[in-house]
Amino acid sequence: MKTIILLAAASALTTPVLTIPAVAQTKAPDPARLKTTVEKLVSFGTRHTLSSATDPKRGIGAARKWGAGEFEKIGKGCGGCLSVETIADRFTGPRAPDGVEVVDVLAIQKGTGDPNQVVIVAGHIDSRVTDVMNITSDAPGANDNASGTALVIEAARVLAGEKFDGTIVYALLSGEEQGLWGGKLLADTAKKRGWQVRAMLNNDIVGNTLGQNGQIVADRVRVFSEGIRFAEDAKANLTRRAIGGEDDGPSRALAKKIDGISEANPQIGLDVFAVRRFDRFGRGGDHSPFLELGFPAVRFSVGIENYDRQHQDLRAENGRVYGDTVEGMDFPYLAKVTALNVATLRELAAAPAAPASVSLDGALSMDTRVFWDSVPGAAAYRIYWRRADEQRWSNSRIVIGATEYGLKDVVVDDHFIGVSALTKNGAESIVTFGGMAPRK
Helix, strand or coil: CCCCEEEEEECCCCCCCCCCCHHHHCCCCCHHHHHHHHHHHHCCCECCCCCCCCCCCCCHHHHHHHHHHHHHHHHHHCCCCCEEEEEEEEEEECCEEEEEEEEEEEEEECCCCCCCEEEEEEEECCCCCCCCCCCCCCECCHHHHHHHHHHHHHHHHHHCCCCCCCEEEEEEECCHHHHCHHHHHHHHHHHHCCCEEEEEEEECCCCCCECCCCCECCCEEEEECCCCCCCCCHHHHHHHHHHCCCCCCHHHHHHHHHHHHHHHCHHHCCEEEEECCCCCCCCCCCCHHHHHCCCCEEEEEECCCCHHHCCCCCEEECCEEECCCHHHCCHHHHHHHHHHHHHHHHHHHHCCCCCCCEEEECCCCCCEEEEECCCCCCCEEEEEEEECCCCCCCEEEEEECCCEEEECCCCHHHEEEEEEEECCCCCECCCEEEEECCCC
16 A cells, blocks of 8 residues: 655645755846847848848848857857757748748757756747738837747846756747747647657747837736647547536646746736636737647737737827837836746746646545656645636645545545646646546
8 A cells, every 4th residue: 555645735825936046046037138139139120031041131040040149159158058959841821922941949958857858938030010921121020029039038048057857948939920830840849859848938029018008017917828728639628528627728737837936936026817818819829839739838928918019010100100119118027027937947847747647536425536647756746626616726735655645525526636746845847637537
C-alpha cells in the first residue's frame, strides 16, 4: 500500500511564489530600453512580410537580421546561454498569391533537465497599413507588433544567465498579418522536434494604455484562452461534456495560472483580465496554430485598444491622427506586461511538467479518490478542488510520496478536481483537470 503524507491543507487557494535566484532580483524590464527597441524596429520603415528580405536598411529582412543580432549579443553576454537560429518555410495564400518565404528568429535557452520540456514566449515582427497588400508605404507597427517583439527581446535580456529545468524559446515570428504563418511554422517545428510545450505566451499589441474612447487603462492586461479545445476530436469532446471541463482545458488552466502569478506578485502592478475566449471577437493570433496542435497557448493584449492606431495608413483627418506610431505607446506599461511574462516564464520553466492525466473515482460515494500520472522531477503534488458552480479553485492540499489520494466528504458530483506538480522550492505547473477513471 502507498503511503500518503499530507504537507498542508488550505481552505483558500494561494499560488506559491517561486524562490528567485539572486541574479533575477537585480534585473527588471527597462521601459527606456523597450522604447529604444521599438524605435529601432520602426526605423526599418516597413516590416511587411512581403517587403524586401535583402535590403540592409528597410524591410522585414533587415528587421529580422537585427533581432537575431540582439539575441546573439544577449547570448554572448551570458556566456553562450542562448542558441540563435532561424526556421523558414514557403507559404502561399490570398495575401501572398505568389508565395513568400516566412522566417522566424528563435533564441533557445536550453534547460538543465529534459530539453524538450519547453516554454515559448513570442511576438510577431511583421507590420502592415490599411491595405494588407501594400508593401511600400511606411508601416511603423509600433504597437502592432513592435511592442510584442520588444517584450520578447527584453524577456531574453532579463532571464539570460538564469538556470531552469525547462527550456525557454524566445521567438520573433513573421507572416502574422498574412495568415498567422509564423505561428504555424513554429507550432509545426515544435511538433517535429518533439517539444513538450508547457506554455506558449503570444504577445500581440501590448504597449498602449489610451483607448479609442479616450479612457486610460494602465493597470490591466487581457489574457485570452480557449475553453473547449480546438484539438479535441468528437470522442474527447463528448468526454469533456460528461465531466464538465469546459472551463479547465490546458490553455484555460494556463490563463488561470498567469492570473495567480499576477496576484502573487503585486509589485508588477497588473490585474489579469482572463477573457474566456481564445482571442478577440472574430479575430485570431499566432497562438492559434498551437491550439490546433493541442499545445497550451494564450494571447496577451492591452486592457483597451485604439483602432485608429492599428492597421492604418499614416495620416491626419479632421484633427484625428491615424497610424501605429511610437507616440501612441506607454512604455512603463509595456514594462509591466513584460514583467508578468518574465514571472510566468520563470515559474513554468522552473516547475515540473503538469501531470499527463488525472482520474477521479467516486460515483455513488460521499468521498472521491484522485489518481494522477507521476511527473519526473516533481517533489510533491497539489490537489485542487472547488464546488461545481465556481470558476476559481477554492481548496487545495499538498501530497508527497504518492500518485493517488482520497478526499473525504468531497462528493464528485458536486465538485471539480485537478492536480498540479511542484518542485521542492514551490515552482508549480499548470493544473490538469480530473476526468473519469478508466472502467475495469
